[in-house]
Amino acid sequence: MTARSALATKADRRRRLVPYALLAPGMLWLLVFYVVPMFRLAITSLQEGSLEQGYQFTGNLDSYASVFTTYLPQLRNSLMFAFGATVIGLLIAYPLAYAIAFYTSRWKSLFLLLILVPLLVPFLLRTLAWRVILADQGVVVTALKTIGLLPENGRLLSTGWAILAGLVYNYLAFMALPIYVSLDKIEPSLLEAANDLYASPWTAFRKVTLPMSMPGVISGTLLTFIPAAGDYVNVELLGNRNWTMMGNVIQSKFLVIIDYPAAAAISFTLMAIIVTMVVLYVRKVGTEELLT
Amino acid sequence: MTDRPNSAAGGGSPAVELVDLTKAFGDFVAVDGLTLDIDENRFFAIIGPSGCGKTTTLRMIGGFEEPTGGTIRLHGEDVTGTKPYQRPVNTVFQSYALFPHLSIFENVAFGLRRQGVEKGEVNRRVNEMLDLVHLAETAKRKPRQLSGGQRQRVALARALVNHPRLLLLDEPLGALDLKLRKEMQLELKRIQQEVGITFVHVTHDQEEAMTMADSIAVMRDGRIERMGEPVEIYDDPRTRFVAGFLGASNLMEGQVSGTDGVTVAGGHTFYVGADKLGGVTGSIHVGVRPEKIHLTHTDSDPGHANQLKGAVTDSSFIGVSTHYLVQTDAAGELTVVVQNLGAERFAPGDQVILSWDPDHTFVVAS
Numbered sequence: 194m195t196a197r198s199a200l201a202t203k204a205d206r207r208r209r210l211v212p213y214a215l216l217a218p219g220m221l222w223l224l225v226f227y228v229v230p231m232f233r234l235a236i237t238s239l240q241e242g243s244l245e246q247g248y249q250f251t252g253n254l255d256s257y258a259s260v261f262t263t264y265l266p267q268l269r270n271s272l273m274f275a276f277g278a279t280v281i282g283l284l285i286a287y288p289l290a291y292a293i294a295f296y297t298s299r300w301k302s303l304f305l306l307l308i309l310v311p312l313l314v315p316f317l318l319r320t321l322a323w324r325v326i327l328a329d330q331g332v333v334v335t336a337l338k339t340i341g342l343l344p345e346n347g348r349l350l351s352t353g354w355a356i357l358a359g360l361v362y363n364y365l366a367f368m369a370l371p372i373y374v375s376l377d378k379i380e381p382s383l384l385e386a387a388n389d390l391y392a393s394p395w396t397a398f399r400k401v402t403l404p405m406s407m408p409g410v411i412s413g414t415l416l417t418f419i420p421a422a423g424d425y426v427n428v429e430l431l432g433n434r435n436w437t438m439m440g441n442v443i444q445s446k447f448l449v450i451i452d453y454p455a456a457a458a459i460s461f462t463l464m465a466i467i468v469t470m471v472v473l474y475v476r477k478v479g480t481e482e483l484l485t
Numbered sequence: 486m487t488d489r490p491n492s493a494a495g496g497g498s499p500a501v502e503l504v505d506l507t508k509a510f511g512d513f514v515a516v517d518g519l520t521l522d523i524d525e526n527r528f529f530a531i532i533g534p535s536g537c538g539k540t541t542t543l544r545m546i547g548g549f550e551e552p553t554g555g556t557i558r559l560h561g562e563d564v565t566g567t568k569p570y571q572r573p574v575n576t577v578f579q580s581y582a583l584f585p586h587l588s589i590f591e592n593v594a595f596g597l598r599r600q601g602v603e604k605g606e607v608n609r610r611v612n613e614m615l616d617l618v619h620l621a622e623t624a625k626r627k628p629r630q631l632s633g634g635q636r637q638r639v640a641l642a643r644a645l646v647n648h649p650r651l652l653l654l655d656e657p658l659g660a661l662d663l664k665l666r667k668e669m670q671l672e673l674k675r676i677q678q679e680v681g682i683t684f685v686h687v688t689h690d691q692e693e694a695m696t697m698a699d700s701i702a703v704m705r706d707g708r709i710e711r712m713g714e715p716v717e718i719y720d721d722p723r724t725r726f727v728a729g730f731l732g733a734s735n736l737m738e739g740q741v742s743g744t745d746g747v748t749v750a751g752g753h754t755f756y757v758g759a760d761k762l763g764g765v766t767g768s769i770h771v772g773v774r775p776e777k778i779h780l781t782h783t784d785s786d787p788g789h790a791n792q793l794k795g796a797v798t799d800s801s802f803i804g805v806s807t808h809y810l811v812q813t814d815a816a817g818e819l820t821v822v823v824q825n826l827g828a829e830r831f832a833p834g835d836q837v838i839l840s841w842d843p844d845h846t847f848v849v850a851s
Contacts, residue, residue, distance in 0.1 A: 380580065380582065382578050382579075382580055382582040383584060383585075385549050385576075385582065386582035386584070387595070388548075388549075388568065388569040388570050389547060389549075389575055389576045390570075390575070390595045390596035390599055390644075391596055391599040391647075392570055392595075392599050393568075393570055396599060400595075401584060401586075404586050405584075405585070405586050
């Protein structure tokens with residue numbers, strides 16, 4: 194009797210440990226490669242000094258202030274481009290995902306594969322390809338000039354439009370796939386039920402399809418906005434100096450100027466701003482859908 | 486029954502009139518020139534095996550499927566070609582199709598809100614309807630928090646709250662277990678009588694249809710094979726298909742002899758009402774339902790005009806009844822169902838006499 198119950202408690206205890214065992218590798222990874230560097234970065238951001246003389250911890254907040262004194266235009270650019278890329282990406286990806294989910298029964302996998310194909314090409318190469326597409330003598334510029342949307346001496350490369358195009362393109366798959374997944378889960382009978390209950394196709398879309406696809410929309414917009422706000426490659430390759438973003442500032446502080454405290458402080462500020470916006474956004478658009 | 490070929494009896498104008506309704510999917514004709522009237526306030530069931538066109542017919546009445554030919558009139562108004570949201574019809578879907586992102590209250594309120602019903606009125610009617618289906622306490626929950634039977638009742642409430650003059654039910658009880666299904670059958674029947682609207686119910690379950698419906702149409706290959714009240718078509722199925730689909734039957738092949746008899750292969754003659762033969766001659770099948778056969782030992786009086794000798798080959802006790810297989814010389818193996826009233830029992834090997842009333846004998850074309 195006692196031997197059996199002792200055995201049972203032992204088995205119970207082992208079962209209770211399973212979730213922790215499954216979590217352990219991921220937690221360890223995050224601890225070593227995320228929490229520790231973040232902590233060190235936080236300390237660095239409060240230091241003063243130079244590469245030659247070494248850095249001292251002084252609790253100096255000047256580096257933080259510099260974001261709002263010196264780098265406000267770059268911050269504005271980051272948020273503006275990330276927001277623009279998210280909106281345009283959503284406008285392109287939603288109809289695309291909708292069409293794949295509801296109108297392509299036989300070719301569904303093929304279309305999904307086509308969305309993923311660009312991701313097989315390295316990020317840098319993909320972005321470089323847009324230099325060719327948007328080149329001054331390229332097809333796009335010539336076509337836009339012909340129909341009069343671009344003046345005779347107009348160009349696309351090295352403009353804000355090129356950065357926006359690059360950002361939209363690079364993150365489109367991350368927008369389209371989550372939306373597709375949530376749309377694909379919607380049973381056609383739900384739309385028939387809405388029609389049966391006096392909803393026109395447009396009303397059925399607003400009242401059933403759209404709310405049911407919100408988890409995908411939220412995921413997709415976050416997966417676009419967050420990396421786009423920190424992006425620096427698209428400005429580097431497609432834009433010009435007037436449009437530098439926070440990512441470019443951080444990159445040059447870390448790797449060119451080698452001012453670690455400033456780089457760390459700017460990184461933290463950008464992170465805080467993005468996290469705040471994300472929290473506000475998710476609370477506004479619907480937390481409940483995310484949890485289901 | 487009226488004298489129209491496919492008409493469920495009743496007064497007033499028909500709730501549903503289908504005229505030569507046809508639906509083809511490519512080469513496959515799902516519904517083939519169907520003509521049918523369903524009168525108001527009836528509980529009308531369409532039954533048949535899968536692929537017989539019953540669901541397609543229902544979907545065309547609801548507007549989810551465009552007919553390839555023919556006309557649909559609801560309460561005298563031609564609705565052919567109109568959209569589902571333009572029809573005064575509501576549907577209870579097979580999978581319930583409840584909106585997972587909305588509460589039970591909002592699911593039921595959906596149709597009223599789309600019609601622009603005033604807010605206080607929406608609250609009143611939704612609560613009233615949730616009371617009717619005994620779900621008032623679930624109003625705030627989401628569909629996934631409800632059991633199958635509760636979801637089914639929400640689907641019903643969501644349709645009925647709109648006070649449609651016609652309610653379509655597409656295998657509404659198919660996903661429920663047997664006990665719950667039996668309960669819901671009675672519940673549905675009660676609600677139909679309470680709200681007094683026309684129900685058109687599609688099912689493949691003949692027992693469910695007979696339990697609930699006032700009239701039944703048996704469909705086969707896109708056409709109506711037999712239509713009438715449950716008792717009427719059960720007792721006189723008229724075709725082999727209907728006899729086999731609606732309950733169990735003993736069918737024996739034979740030749741018409743005289744005006745009211747059928748002689749089977751073994752040389753034995755059964756009496757059939759002359760009205761049932763209706764003057765046909767030649768080869769025909771004669772049938773009798775297993776529970777209509779009276780089983781007696783050879784030494785006692787069988788009591789009915791149609792008689793056969795046989796030997797019990799198998800018996801299985803079901804609880805309310807016992808099912809026997811009896812091998813007869815004249816007509817092969819027959820199934821007999823005897824109510825367990827405490828009367829005599831038979832064991833395999835017993836010599837017995839099977840007898841039944843000529844009124845309980847039916848004939849179907851060969």
